[in-house]
Amino acid sequence: MKLRLFAPLLAAVVAAPLLLTGCGGSSDDGPGYVRLVNATASYASLDLYDNDVKASAAVASNAVGDYATIGAGSYTFYLKPAGSSTAVAAVAQSVSDGVHNTLVAYTTAGSLRTRYLSDNEAAPTSGTAKFRVFNTSYEAGNVDIYVTAPTDTLANATANALTIGGERFSTYGEITAGTYRIRVTAAGDKTDLRLDIPSVVLTDQQILTLVLTSTPGGVLVNGLLLNQQGSLQAQVNGYARVRLVAGASASGTVAATVNGVNLSSGTVSTGKPPAIGTYLQVPAGALTASVSINGTDVSPSGLSAAPGADLTLLVLGTAAAPQVSLISDDNSPALTSGYVKLRLVNGVNGLNSTLTLQANNGVLTKSSNIAFGAAAESTQVIGSTTASPTPLEVDSATSSSALYAANVALLTPGVYTLFMLGDAATPSAVLRLDR
Template identity: 30%
Template sequence: MTKTFLGGLAFGALALGLACSSTDNPVRYAQVRVVHASPDAPAVDAYAGSVSLAKGAGFKAATAFVPVPDGTTTFTFNAAGTRTTALTASADLKGGYAYTVLAVGRLASLQALIVPDDGAAPGQGNVKVRVVHAAPAAPAVDVYVTAPGASLATATPAVAGAAFKAYSPALEVPAAAYQIRITAAGSRTPVYDSGSVTLTAGSDLVLAAVQQDLGAAPVTLLALSRDPAHPAAEIPDNRALVRAIHASPDAPAVDVLVNGQTALNGVAYPQASTYLPVTSGTAAVQLNLAGTATQVIGASLPLSATQAYSVFAVNRVSGLQLLPVADDLTPPPAGKAKLRAIHLSPDAPNVDVWVGGAKVLTDVPFKAASPYLLVPAGATQVQIAVTGTTTVVLQGTPTLADGGIYTAAAIGTVSALPAAPLTLDLLRDK
């Protein structure tokens, strides 16, 4: 998918001119915008001195530019709707300049990152871009801006070795379609991939990498423009996360191929792979007998960007199927874990599921997955009973980590395959 970001430079430059110059008076105003880039801080109200910049701005929110008198200015971020100050910072503002003020870091160590710009317009047919590292948990990174699909093997990073709070000088590139990829510094393996993004001539953008807890990437990009109607747009990672779980009790070991490329080798019952990043869109997933080109089963699966999926190989080998299930990797609240159940035993009847002594699911059939349930972290009793009875066929007391996300899978068979008895398999999703 190609994303397009329209240039707002002409409007922004006009606003700068109207606010900042006069035939009678020298320039006395700077232009200021604020960005909430702290992943765990609450919504904020923001001020530059007595000038209100934002009200109730949440994570990833950005404002349009606001004229602020030049000179030394104190920026204040308060918890929204209160006078409780979370952050203050001072800067010497220069008339005619534009300043992006980001609240960055975790709430416990909130900081202001102030990125100045001289306000110069990009050249004819060009796009002006500045890159900011605003993700506190991410290491130093290299940023590549290439033609879509270009190999990184011989590419030179547009920004190299940028640590948290670092920002690049203004870069000018011709208006065109680009692919933005972020790697750990010195690596050529992307941890973020924008897919194809069209940058429109005249655009003046700040691309801020902020924390992201979902999907294949630890960061997402906020594209900050001078368009007051659309000051920010998110450019999410263009990949999905996919893992494979061998849950067919009598199927041999398999290799997993995605779009013709071998992703996993020799996955045997009841193994589960780690998550793999896969370009979003329709993906061809197939299972081959391990070490061969003999396909056992294949399917085309639609994959959404930033979504995680578990693809289970289920049923007896004679009726083997691929069962894709969307995973919710959103972190639970502090002190909690997330747990879901999935019925993957081909000859077991419908079941009820009990967690911590309470019935949470009723009449779950083969191949059905429950929603994720919030449960207290720590030792948690899980019981699976034949529907409508108190006959427990499976039980366990796993210890669930604070913040952990899990899938409890009933796999194996009731009686037909002694080598694959009915088992409660706990998978760690995150």
């Protein structure tokens, strides 16, 4: 097996700026060839226009369109939701005689972005394939990529690509043709698995790009296997991440299993570590949950997890009156440098009141009037240190005194949840660094 280490490449392709004005194109020379990859989850179908001419129609999410034959020259390529007259992106690029290009549209950091790829990489050595990685996901951060035999563990594996950051490429590397398993991990941590593609056949002379895209939870990634001047295969993550937060009344014992994965040791208790469990990967899709409080079954039904989602299974109340919620967690980092993300979860049994979170002596609007069993949407808050901490306060709508007040360090670029748990007489606050 021939494996090579691929270095990160900061400018492997031409970045495609998003514009709002067009530029004149020329179709007097050529032709060249351009196609669209819709690597977004937010646009079910996209049309590609070169200037005012529709070049490719209704390219579905996680799919690639056919090459459009376009005269050589300069163009503004417009992306529009299929059938719409409104452009959601405009990209100034050129088309050269006989040259193939792929425009990859993806979403990251809250916006639609593009990259204009050349599809004219030279063929690899006989008996090998060329392989590289394009990490489109700002949310996922730096990742390592391992290409191994299908049955190999990562214990002694050497990464093929190291520390590939958001919106960055690795260089191409050559790999002996054969069948492989591709795994993506957090940079420097083999145990933090972000994507597992169990079987990929690399053929002689193949030129392949693995495109990594963001997921709802912000940590796991999806994949697209894009062949130069060829097909595309979507590799949607088959897993979500779920954790258990046990907040049963009177420190009741909570146990939970989801899709066969034990989220607890069976002795998770309110106010006693680990009341807030760690994220574990479970098969995505419909969720079969087995939940108990003090040995009494309180299992919910009708739960599901989107591929790549991060979720909190919040168990509150008593066996006689349980409250079990599946909360969506957005663990993508703050978009603004120097800031963290912070939210409030209300898990105080018997309080019969909403809760409101203040930071830096001001109410966080998104964490205001949070009902029992609910979680707030995250708010960006300026980060702080131990030497200069952030004052936090949680107030109840029915009390004149704060349920919680403390000065805490909110270290950037952290994602935090402040859990209010326990019973009304003795509420307990746990500030959790989710990422």
